[in-house]
Amino acid sequence: MAQNLKSKDRLRPVDLARGHGLSTQAVRNYEEAGILPAAARTPHGYRTYTPLHAGALRAFLALVPGHGHRTATSIMRAVNQGSVDEALRLVDESHVQLLEDRRTLHAVERALRDLHAAPAPETPGGTFIGPLAGMLGIRPATLRKWEDAGLVRPRRDPRTGYRVYDEAAVRDARLAHQLRRGGHLLEQIAPLIAQVRTAGGLEPLEATLHDWHTRLSTRARAMLTGAAELEAYLRARG
Missing domain, CATH: 1.10.1660.10 (Multidrug-efflux Transporter Regulator; Chain: A; Domain 2)
Structure with a gap:
């Protein structure tokens, strides 16, 4: 998979981390938690991320203020596992609360x-x-x-x-x-x-x-921002 990526589409953990003030370990932890899709590996075993991973990270970080870390994690994990309906149910539960x-x-x-x-x-x-x-x-x-x-x-x-x-x-x-x-x-x-x-x-x-x-009010607006980023990520996934 990594060999088919254009060089401009290849992102290192540090590339994702720097854009959001995170550590590279945090990015790896997010991947292991299922918040990010599994990364491809180079022949030497290095992780290779793509703009899709960047979109997943943006969506997660936008969801956290409105839904909380645990629910945001569950939403992203459901999406990455192909359970979009479950992710939307979790979003609905937050709105009900x-x-x-x-x-x-x-x-x-x-x-x-x-x-x-x-x-x-x-x-x-x-x-x-x-x-x-x-x-x-x-x-x-x-x-x-x-x-x-x-x-x-x-x-x-x-x-x-x-x-x-x-x-x-x-x-x-x-x-x-x-x-x-x-x-x-x-x-x-x-x-x-x-x-x-x-x-x-x-x-x-x-x-x-x-x-x-x-x-x-702040939480409601954060949910709107999170919804926009989540929708963008869902579109990118196709």
Whole structure:
């Protein structure tokens, strides 16, 4: 195969590496991982790459920002194995996940708007599980389940052992309630409430939500760039 290549079409590992700020070992690793098609060998055993390999490398590096390294690797491996439908399925899965992330963000924003519109009543010293459950229209057992999942963190009265929900715990319970009504699972809600705690409340979370929007938009545009390079590679493969 290498003997039939024109000299201008022969690329060394260093030729691919330099154009993308990679090491030659990285290029070889990509080939071994199936990200690049298998290289031809010279009579002396040296790898010989072609513009097709360069296209594969461009496609992979363009896919990574939008899909992540693991999924991008699986996409390229599927294409190089002739399983284009599987590669496109993986692309579709990433788009579904992006859409789900957008829905989650919008649900959080709606929940926060609802909390701002209906501030919780102030209860000096905190409130107990029964009154809080009644305020939310849920059973006390649900609050205990949310506590087990890390969504709410009431303190215990040192004399009675009863759960006492301070202002932050009430806030977390109300946010969890709003998100559960939106159909979100407990394991999806827990990290969102953790963000509220880290931010120090609802108001500082606005900057986090803005950053979240920016990350989703950046990822969506990266997917477009990756799709264009992947399509170019598919066309080059014929």
